[in-house]
Amino acid sequence: MKPLALSTVYQLLEPGPVVLLTTAHRGRANVMTMSWHMMVDFVPPLIACVVSNGDFSHTALKATRECTIAIPPADLAATVVEVGNCSGRDVEKFEVFDLTPVPASLIGAPLIRECFANLECKVVDTRLVRQYNIFVLEVLKAWIVPAKRRSKTLHHAGFGRFVVDGDLIKLRSRMK
């Protein structure tokens, strides 16, 4: 994994891929599947996401205020579903699902080797957590696997139906 310029992070998340979110709390790493996230600002990259208070990760995220957002390539779909179908309360997910935790540089939550992009994040706003489970994150450090940067990603459409990235089209635009 190589460092990725923070100014390009939005290009990875704006298309709306399913991501994995890792936390580490009380000596245990955990990972969950997440689709409810959006970019909030370009630089520093800010991300909002919903981590339900029913999720085991919610407690860890509130307590540690750190997480990694990892983007899995489409061929990791089966693992993405398995991770989403169980809770870290009951399962050591990294072990059971053969995901490789890699120490992050600035936070305690691990990166995931099998993901082509990893974003080390800290929580910067919790005002909407109580009512909506919305966390605002700042990306402190971003990592990419250059050879896999163009990996196709997954987009969840409900109940295990995923749209996989198709054609890329390029239009003349002044939009960043």
Next chain:
Amino acid sequence: MKPLALSTVYQLLEPGPVVLLTTAHRGRANVMTMSWHMMVDFVPPLIACVVSNGDFSHTALKATRECTIAIPPADLAATVVEVGNCSGRDVEKFEVFDLTPVPASLIGAPLIRECFANLECKVVDTRLVRQYNIFVLEVLKAWIVPAKRRSKTLHHAGFGRFVVDGDLIKLRSRMK
């Protein structure tokens, strides 16, 4: 357009498509292109989105607390870019870009006939507007064009590069 069950709205937005956001303020309808949005809850459907205070729509959204989120099919890509490349301050976008405004049922902001899904929304939370331009919306009414429900959508990856929906895969999942 036919009514769509509110409980299924998340299946349209969770995959992360580019959308169009319409407003109506002081007798003028306007439309902008938006990719920074996410689901926040299933029923009633709550959506968070970022509408920059540099956008003409920001003022209308704050003043009227209403908008429509319309999902364009991929073949509307050229229009999506044109809409995003100019401001309602200068351009009557519905006219100039041949979009057909359709009166909504519960709000003042129009639906867009050329989009296969339209969501009538009201603003329910503005606590994060000042700092992040994040609005929380509730979907009051949803519309679908049944024959076009499976339209491929666009996902913006920066600077006019769009990923178009590709294959659909279905995995056994307990995730909603």
